[in-house]
Amino acid sequence: MSWQLHAQLANDTRIAGDLPLSRVLVMNDRHYPWVILVPRVADIREIYELGAMEQQQLLQESSRLSMFLMERFQGDKMNVAALGNMVPQLHVHHIVRFKNDLAWPQPVWGKAPAEAYPESELSDFCSQLATGLKLQPAISSSI
Template structure:
């Protein structure tokens, strides 16, 4: 059986939050939006339907957990969830908190403008908050 390996583009664009039972949890390095990416730790999976039924249910549960934590923690008005995969073929599910005052509102965040990286202290605070709220396993 092939081993899960995180796609290099996700590794480059994100900071590691930790692991849930199925998914690696990543924080996209764009401080303008609370933006978490769930990546099921299964090799060679591009689409949700390729997951076995138990993994699909687990992904849904983890997605709901991530969404609830994000919306509660960052006072969101809308949660955008997407599994595009046009640039990165590995299955990954974006969870983005949206607000009427965010730079891309009401349009999509993709392609709107270049990311604004977190400052080190901001990144540390955001990762600490998410790790505690999601109960992720530290894999660092």
């Protein structure tokens, strides 16, 4: 079976590009700098279901993304989570948190309705990620 991005993730995000393992998505919520990594591996729900090399690759990609986001936004905390309660496809949230953000110090989920980025800001954020992380253009949604 080929990999496909879950419809809910496709609906809530913009594709910034691809790392060797993961699709890089920007959550369309301007309240928080929020990026999601989705390993392009079919039928995976949990990190332990990835092969050992894929697990290491995901950790490297997550660390690289976290470092980039913290340097770019100068946040107070980086939240990294793979919950999957609503979307079963393995995906890892990376959310830069600030002591003065809407939800601090609580989790961001359910605190305020998402506020979409203006198109120019969303495109700029995706471009910054693509350049800063040296992303490849996204291959079609299935591979």
